[in-house]
Amino acid sequence: MNHTYSRRNFIQTSVMAGAVLAAKPHLVAATSAVAAPKPAFPVADYHVHLSPTLSIEQALNLGTERGVQIGIVEHPGPSYPINTDAELKQYIDNLRKYPVRIGLQPVYAGWSKAFSKSLLGELDYVLMDALTLPNPDGTWLAIWQIDTHVDDEEAFMTRYMQFIEQVMTTEPIDIFAWPTFLPVPIARQYKQLWTRPRVDRIIDLAKARKLAIEINEVAHVPDENFILQAKRAGLKFTFGTDSRNQNAAHFYYCYQMAQKCGLREADMFVPKKK
Numbered sequence: 001m002n003h004t005y006s007r008r009n010f011i012q013t014s015v016m017a018g019a020v021l022a023a024k025p026h027l028v029a030a031t032s033a034v035a036a037p038k039p040a041f042p043v044a045d046y047h048v049h050l051s052p053t054l055s056i057e058q059a060l061n062l063g064t065e066r067g068v069q070i071g072i073v074e075h076p077g078p079s080y081p082i083n084t085d086a087e088l089k090q091y092i093d094n095l096r097k098y099p100v101r102i103g104l105q106p107v108y109a110g111w112s113k114a115f116s117k118s119l120l121g122e123l124d125y126v127l128m129d130a131l132t133l134p135n136p137d138g139t140w141l142a143i144w145q146i147d148t149h150v151d152d153e154e155a156f157m158t159r160y161m162q163f164i165e166q167v168m169t170t171e172p173i174d175i176f177a178w179p180t181f182l183p184v185p186i187a188r189q190y191k192q193l194w195t196r197p198r199v200d201r202i203i204d205l206a207k208a209r210k211l212a213i214e215i216n217e218v219a220h221v222p223d224e225n226f227i228l229q230a231k232r233a234g235l236k237f238t239f240g241t242d243s244r245n246q247n248a249a250h251f252y253y254c255y256q257m258a259q260k261c262g263l264r265e266a267d268m269f270v271p272k273k274k
Ligand SMILES: [Zn+2]
Pocket: 047, 049, 073, 105, 242
């Protein structure tokens, strides 16, 4: 099965079901509320995928139109286009011609072993989520898929937290993406399942390694309480659309959270200097 396609397909066609479930209170409120304005500080979309429906030129045009800087990511690893240093170098060299940040979005734990450290150091950032859980038999459970089954939500949360912990402590990344996303069958239990100890743990892990927190436009995560607590802990944030089309640089939830949580320029992630 083509993993790249299925992930894209999910995001383009199925995500609204999950987003509606996950973010119902926000959406209900949104219908009667005015969209929050673009923040006064410089805004970037760090989660843009180039695709047959989004060329680099189109992404840049959307960024210019919407007053948003663009950060491009691509997946490395099996079934994805970047698997060797040569492929990673070509990816970086191709994008260097454009005024974009250059990132990578690994999916599988241990991905970095395939690349030399010096070449990874040329990237502006690495963004990773914890949505592709390893199974004991070497396969993966992709919890962003709409048909994910959860038989026992507490057992699921224990396993999910273990993988979050692994990603946030052992993977060489800068941004923790899709934080607190829940699979569709349990998305309505967000407040119940993201207990204080679990939220505290994620925030402590991010703080220990200075990982930025992605505010994810597609899934409407994390929620306002998480963002406020992360802000109090001194964490930095990014906005991400996880888009492969004209949705690049188009923010609604991120701007709403920026306004509600009083995010300032100093709260936003800045890529490491070269
Ligand atoms: Zn992505």
